[in-house]
Amino acid sequence: MAALDLALAICAALLALGPVAVMMRHRPAAPAILYGATAGLCLLVGLIGLAGLSGHGLGGGRVLPLGLPWIGAHFRLDALAAFFLVILGAGGAAASLYAIGYGRHEPEPMRVLAFYPAFLGAMGLVLLAADAFSFLLSWEVMSLLSWALVLAHHRHADTRQAAYVYLLMAGFGTMALLLAFGLLAGSGGGYGFEAIRATPRGPVVAAAVLGLMLVGAGSKAGLVPLHVWLPLAHPAAPSHVSALMSGVMTKVALYGFIRVVFDLVGPLAWWTSPAVILIGAGTAVIGILLAVMERDLKRALAYSTIENIGVIFAGLGLALAFRANGMTAAAALALTAALFHIFNHMVFKSLLFMGAGAVLTATGLRDLDRLGGLIHRMPVTSLVMLVGAVAISALPPLNGFASEWLLFQAVLMSPAIPEVGLQMLIPAAGGLLALAAALAAAAFVRIYGVGFLGRPRSDAARDAAEVDRYSLTAMAMLAGVCVLAGVFPGVVIDAISPAVDALLSGRLPMQADQPWFTIVPIAEARSSYSGFLVMAFIILAASGSAWAVHRLASRALRRAPAWDCGFPDASPLTQYSAGGFAQPLRRVLGTGLLGAHEVVVMPPPGDPAPATLAVHVADPLWERVYAPLGAAVTGLAGRMNRLQFLTIRRYLSMVFLLLVILLAGLLPWV
Amino acid sequence: MDRIAFDIAHLLAGGLLLVSFMMIYQDRMFALLRVFALHAVVLSLSVAWQAYQQGAAHLYVTAAIALIFKGIVIPTALRRIVQTLGIHREVETVVGVGLTMLAGIGLSALSIVLMLRVTGMADVFTREDLAFALSVVLLGLLMMVTRRNAVSQVVGFMSLENGLILAAAGAKGMPLVVEISVAFSVLIAFIVIGVFLFRIRERFDSVDVSALDEFRGDRQ
Numbered sequence: 001m002a003a004l005d006l007a008l009a010i011c012a013a014l015l016a017l018g019p020v021a022v023m024m025r026h027r028p029a030a031p032a033i034l035y036g037a038t039a040g041l042c043l044l045v046g047l048i049g050l051a052g053l054s055g056h057g058l059g060g061g062r063v064l065p066l067g068l069p070w071i072g073a074h075f076r077l078d079a080l081a082a083f084f085l086v087i088l089g090a091g092g093a094a095a096s097l098y099a100i101g102y103g104r105h106e107p108e109p110m111r112v113l114a115f116y117p118a119f120l121g122a123m124g125l126v127l128l129a130a131d132a133f134s135f136l137l138s139w140e141v142m143s144l145l146s147w148a149l150v151l152a153h154h155r156h157a158d159t160r161q162a163a164y165v166y167l168l169m170a171g172f173g174t175m176a177l178l179l180a181f182g183l184l185a186g187s188g189g190g191y192g193f194e195a196i197r198a199t200p201r202g203p204v205v206a207a208a209v210l211g212l213m214l215v216g217a218g219s220k221a222g223l224v225p226l227h228v229w230l231p232l233a234h235p236a237a238p239s240h241v242s243a244l245m246s247g248v249m250t251k252v253a254l255y256g257f258i259r260v261v262f263d264l265v266g267p268l269a270w271w272t273s274p275a276v277i278l279i280g281a282g283t284a285v286i287g288i289l290l291a292v293m294e295r296d297l298k299r300a301l302a303y304s305t306i307e308n309i310g311v312i313f314a315g316l317g318l319a320l321a322f323r324a325n326g327m328t329a330a331a332a333l334a335l336t337a338a339l340f341h342i343f344n345h346m347v348f349k350s351l352l353f354m355g356a357g358a359v360l361t362a363t364g365l366r367d368l369d370r371l372g373g374l375i376h377r378m379p380v381t382s383l384v385m386l387v388g389a390v391a392i393s394a395l396p397p398l399n400g401f402a403s404e405w406l407l408f409q410a411v412l413m414s415p416a417i418p419e420v421g422l423q424m425l426i427p428a429a430g431g432l433l434a435l436a437a438a439l440a441a442a443a444f445v446r447i448y449g450v451g452f453l454g455r456p457r458s459d460a461a462r463d464a465a466e467v468d469r470y471s472l473t474a475m476a477m478l479a480g481v482c483v484l485a486g487v488f489p490g491v492v493i494d495a496i497s498p499a500v501d502a503l504l505s506g507r508l509p510m511q512a513d514q515p516w517f518t519i520v521p522i523a524e525a526r527s528s529y530s531g532f533l534v535m536a537f538i539i540l541a542a543s544g545s546a547w548a549v550h551r552l553a554s555r556a557l558r559r560a561p562a563w564d565c566g567f568p569d570a571s572p573l574t575q576y577s578a579g580g581f582a583q584p585l586r587r588v589l590g591t592g593l594l595g596a597h598e599v600v601v602m603p604p605p606g607d608p609a610p611a612t613l614a615v616h617v618a619d620p621l622w623e624r625v626y627a628p629l630g631a632a633v634t635g636l637a638g639r640m641n642r643l644q645f646l647t648i649r650r651y652l653s654m655v656f657l658l659l660v661i662l663l664a665g666l667l668p669w670v
Numbered sequence: 671m672d673r674i675a676f677d678i679a680h681l682l683a684g685g686l687l688l689v690s691f692m693m694i695y696q697d698r699m700f701a702l703l704r705v706f707a708l709h710a711v712v713l714s715l716s717v718a719w720q721a722y723q724q725g726a727a728h729l730y731v732t733a734a735i736a737l738i739f740k741g742i743v744i745p746t747a748l749r750r751i752v753q754t755l756g757i758h759r760e761v762e763t764v765v766g767v768g769l770t771m772l773a774g775i776g777l778s779a780l781s782i783v784l785m786l787r788v789t790g791m792a793d794v795f796t797r798e799d800l801a802f803a804l805s806v807v808l809l810g811l812l813m814m815v816t817r818r819n820a821v822s823q824v825v826g827f828m829s830l831e832n833g834l835i836l837a838a839a840g841a842k843g844m845p846l847v848v849e850i851s852v853a854f855s856v857l858i859a860f861i862v863i864g865v866f867l868f869r870i871r872e873r874f875d876s877v878d879v880s881a882l883d884e885f886r887g888d889r890q
Contacts, residue, residue, distance in 0.1 A: 649764070649815065649818070652811075652814055652815050653815045656811045656812070656814075656815050659808075659811070660777065660780070660808070663780060663781070663784055664780060666784060666788075667780075667783065667784060667787075670784065670787040670788050
């Protein structure tokens with residue numbers, strides 16, 4: 001109870017910091033103070049979450065006399081909410097710490113600060129809400145505040161466009177959530193989560209709720225085909241806000257999905273799970289394919305967020321499939337993998353967006369084709385970005401590998417499922433996930449190789465300087481978490497277990513007892529992985545080789561011009577470009593899936609103009625679905641406009657006709 | 671006795687519906703006003719019979735209001751308005767009378783079928799009354815929609831109110847306050863629309879409501 005009250009007080013304080021920011025707007029120190037206060041409050045939220053996961057302060061509820069007078073606002077802290085409070089607290093604290101330094105470069109800091117703390121507070125309230133009204137209200141406040149944050153740089157036309165698309169999609173998603181909660185409450189109309197849990201419902205209604213949640217929470221999280229707003233809106237915001245939106249807000253959306261699908265709706269039939277698995281796996285592949293082809297650093301990261309959301313949804317779908325068949329241990333494995341990946345993605349995606357922000361601060365560029373060579377000028381940023389890139393590419397011994405390994409262990413449990421369809425579908429989805437993982441590695445090799453290695457491709461990249469200490473500290477802390485969670489995955493799994501246990505009444509075995517920090521998800525004979533041993537081996541092998549090389553070869557270090565293939569004074573533009581690096585994948589996979597095509601324009605013979613190669617990658621979904629839909633709505637609205645100018649008698653006739661139609665429509669029912 | 675009482679109630683309510691139909695095919699203004707007065711008289715008879723049957727004294731008041739105001743005062747006043755304003759004495763219709771009659775028959779059938787099914791539980795008096803009342807309301811609306819002239823739209827509106835009063839009288843135990851307020855709302859509507867007519871007349875020299883549309887600049 002005390003923990004819940006404290007968490008609610010912190011959320012209220014975060015919401016109150018917005019007006020405080022407006023009042024302090026003329027003080028030059030205001031941004032640092034406010035970001036510092038936000039970081040402290042977020043840290044507290046994270047600690048409350050950690051305490052909750054270890055069993056302190058859970059249970060109990062609080063009814064505040066807010067909102068509708070005869071209902072009030074119900075709040076509750078349970079293990080699942082505690083886990084997501086950790087995500088919110090850690091992500092929020094890191095982003096706020098980063099913003100103390102990064103925020104100085106904002107042209108209009110108050111446009112961000114007025115909404116930033118309140119955005120975090122609203123996300124906290126979403127996690128704590130225990131009735132449909134408070135949940136939806138907090139959700140909508142969260143959406144609107146993040147919309148305002150996306151609009152921070154509102155003078156760019158692109159940003160306004162992105163914010164508009166985001167607002168539309170957010171409204172659409174909330175409508176789906178509203179319908180889902182309407183179905184959950186049923187005709188009895190109990191909107192408290194307790195009442196919803198106690199209401200029995202048929203498999204079709206439950207499946208409809210699942211579908212609506214896929215639309216509602218999925219659009220906020222970025223599931224294909226509802227992802228179109230995400231690569232526009234996330235990069236448009238200032239980088240610490242991008243980190244929060246990608247790292248934390250998508251996780252709050254996942255919380256909503258997990259809360260409803262695993263907790264509130266009750267048992268779901270097995271035939272509902274393939275939809276979640278397939279949409280998740282498809283999202284993963286499409287998202288990362290778009291990331292591979294994207295030239296803009298922040299947009300590539302946003303596409304990668306879509307991929308990771310897909311991976312997590314695939315894990316959740318696996319958990320649904322196993323749970324429907326009563327395979328608690330396998331379901332717990334899949335859910336643990338999904339939650340672990342949620343944590344990991346929060347860490348490394350926040351880190352990567354912050355790194356992109358650091359690059360943006362240092363060079364003013366987001367275009368990969370004009371970066372390069374940053375590792376010499378921004379060594380610390382480059383190091384932490386390397387850690388983030390390795391982690392998100394799921395390479396051992398970092399944390400991304402641990403969670404994806406767990407997920408593939410869950411995929412390997414599929415032969416035990418009785419339904420033949422699922423038996424065949426899950427390995428196929430596993431194949432898609434493996435493809436996505438490989439493409440993710442390619443995408444981040446490209447981002448890191450083109451952006452940070454090689455020689456600078458522009459003056460801005462050549463003159464880059466390392467960013468401030470606050471930003472570096474925040475990024476280094478997140479990089480440290482990546483390493484620690486990768487080397488000691490058992491600790492994280494044990495910490496997640498209470499949340500899994502609360503949802504599935506089953507959990508993975510305790511990992512703390514295993515020797516050498518090994519994780520054993522099912523049984524030792526089946527599979528085990530020790531990040532610690534892998535790391536020890538990597539360190540030993542690497543230092544051994546380094547020692548051998550230096551011992552056996554010359555110790556002398558010399559700097560010489562790069563090999564130039566016989567062409568002296570090679571321009572930095574002869575290096576691999578971002579587009580060039582992506583070309584093989586674009587030709588093989590992008591042509592069919594994404595309609596990517598290249599246009600070569602040759603000047604006529606005798607004309608000394610250079611030939612040009614233009615690459616067009618367009619999301620076919622945007623062209624075939626969203627653009628016609630938008631045009632149809634606009635056209636319809638234009639036509640409806642004529643209704644404003646009818647004669648009095650015609651208005652009367654319309655009312656009369658409607659009355660007659662309604663009366664006639666009543667006939668079959670009575 | 672009950673049988674005869676029911677038949678008389680049925681006869682009067684059916685008569686009201688019949689007069690509603692009569693209103694639809696009037697193409698002279700004064701004839702329309704006379705038929706409207708007849709409408710109000712039949713209504714007041716019907717309400718009085720209900721009052722006698724239910725032993726509810728307050729319904730006599732309603733019947734009296736219907737008779738005096740709607741049967742005598744309002745038609746006379748409207749007739750005077752038409753005379754003093756020199757309004758065109760022909761009722762301009764939008765669609766032909768035959769088509770309107772057919773629509774009216776369809777609407778009556780719809781309301782009777784619907785009401786008899788919905789009010790399965792109520793007693794016979796109420797059921798019949800409600801079915802006829804809904805028909806009268808719909809016919810009043812139909813008249814408002816199919817006439818261009820403001821006076822005939824006012825008449826359509828008041829015949830609609832008559833249908834409401836028939837329904838209110840048929841439902842037992844409806845307090846007098848409601849009935850009086852319904853009657854007065856009609857009176858107020860009459861006054862408001864009467865003033866409105868003068869205004870139209872002053873400004874446009876016509877009570878054809880399409881003059882208003884012209885004023886808005888979108889005559890269709």
